[in-house]
Amino acid sequence: MNGELRASRWLADPGASPDLEMDGARLVKMHGVVEPRGRLTVGEMGRGLPFAPRRYFVISQVPRTDIRGEHAHRRLQQLLVCLAGSVVAEVSDGRRWRAVHLDCPEVGLYVPPMVWGAQHDYSREAVLLVLASDEYDAADYIRDIDTFRAERSRMKP
Amino acid sequence: MNGELRASRWLADPGASPDLEMDGARLVKMHGVVEPRGRLTVGEMGRGLPFAPRRYFVISQVPRTDIRGEHAHRRLQQLLVCLAGSVVAEVSDGRRWRAVHLDCPEVGLYVPPMVWGAQHDYSREAVLLVLASDEYDAADYIRDIDTFRAERSRMKP
Numbered sequence: 001m002n003g004e005l006r007a008s009r010w011l012a013d014p015g016a017s018p019d020l021e022m023d024g025a026r027l028v029k030m031h032g033v034v035e036p037r038g039r040l041t042v043g044e045m046g047r048g049l050p051f052a053p054r055r056y057f058v059i060s061q062v063p064r065t066d067i068r069g070e071h072a073h074r075r076l077q078q079l080l081v082c083l084a085g086s087v088v089a090e091v092s093d094g095r096r097w098r099a100v101h102l103d104c105p106e107v108g109l110y111v112p113p114m115v116w117g118a119q120h121d122y123s124r125e126a127v128l129l130v131l132a133s134d135e136y137d138a139a140d141y142i143r144d145i146d147t148f149r150a151e152r153s154r155m156k157p
Numbered sequence: 158m159n160g161e162l163r164a165s166r167w168l169a170d171p172g173a174s175p176d177l178e179m180d181g182a183r184l185v186k187m188h189g190v191v192e193p194r195g196r197l198t199v200g201e202m203g204r205g206l207p208f209a210p211r212r213y214f215v216i217s218q219v220p221r222t223d224i225r226g227e228h229a230h231r232r233l234q235q236l237l238v239c240l241a242g243s244v245v246a247e248v249s250d251g252r253r254w255r256a257v258h259l260d261c262p263e264v265g266l267y268v269p270p271m272v273w274g275a276q277h278d279y280s281r282e283a284v285l286l287v288l289a290s291d292e293y294d295a296a297d298y299i300r301d302i303d304t305f306r307a308e309r310s311r312m313k314p
Binding site: 034036037038039040041042043044045046049052053054055056057058059060061062063066068081083084105122125127129131132135136 | 191193194195196197198199200201202203206209210211212213214215216217218219220223225238240241262279282284286288289292293
């Protein structure tokens with residue numbers, strides 16, 4: 001990891017930009033209500049949800065020392081939302097890195113295609129929801145960062 | 158609540174039927190892997206996810222004494238998945254009730270349109286994910302059970 005670690009709550013600051021300046025990767029604000037009868041967070045198309053997911057996965061019980069993710073997708077869009085606990089999520093173009101401490105369900109991290117992603121420092125109770133724009137396709141994964149850099153260098157500017 | 162309480166893990170039993178015999182309400186099995194490096198659960202279109210969600214909401218920090226839900230939808234489909242802790246989810250046609258103890262992320266509860274739903278007995282750490290087939294529409298909600306029964310009685314058999 002390189003560079004500063006941003007807390008996702010930072011998005012609540014007036015004037016904070018959700019853009020991570022990483023090829024479209026950005027933080028997304030969800031509508032949230034905390035009441036005595038419970039905490040409710042809502043994301044919907046046009047209001048935080050950038051696509052209609054065709055797949056989701058949930059990651060929990062990850063040892064704090066583990067790093068997960070560490071790949072990019074050629075076409076898939078993803079939205080990461082940490083529903084309980086916290087996790088550090090990173091995005092990269094293979095050269096620069098941005099790290100965000102996802103620590104509340106009201107902020108999601110949108111990861112566009114051809115942006116490298118990795119997650120680490122899961123807290124004990126962390127529950128990470130990942131919404132994906134399409135079904136599983138093994139050919140869509142780039143798991144080697146040198147391959148990722150090479151494919152990016154061939155992308156049109 | 159009336160009738161027996163089914164544990165969602167019951168779906169793992171050989172021969173268990175996911176159908177709750179309540180107008181299409183059913184349990185849905187997701188693919189899950191538990192490894193030393195974490196627990197992963199996946200739902201995707203054609204494999205557990207009955208629709209591409211256009212909205213999601215997450216409910217947590219609910220006092221155990223509280224009842225949530227208690228409404229039906231005219232057109233909306235929903236999938237309830239308890240990602241941490243446990244919750245009791247009920248479905249009803251206004252006459253008969255089915256209760257399921259949702260206690261693992263690998264089992265979802267599909268609630269079709271015109272089936273009444275309620276949730277209670279949230280455990281302290283419960284995180285309930287609800288995936289919805291469409292955006293919010295106030296006119297789609299039926300919040301009064303007598304209205305619900307009346308509308309059902311006018312439905313074609």
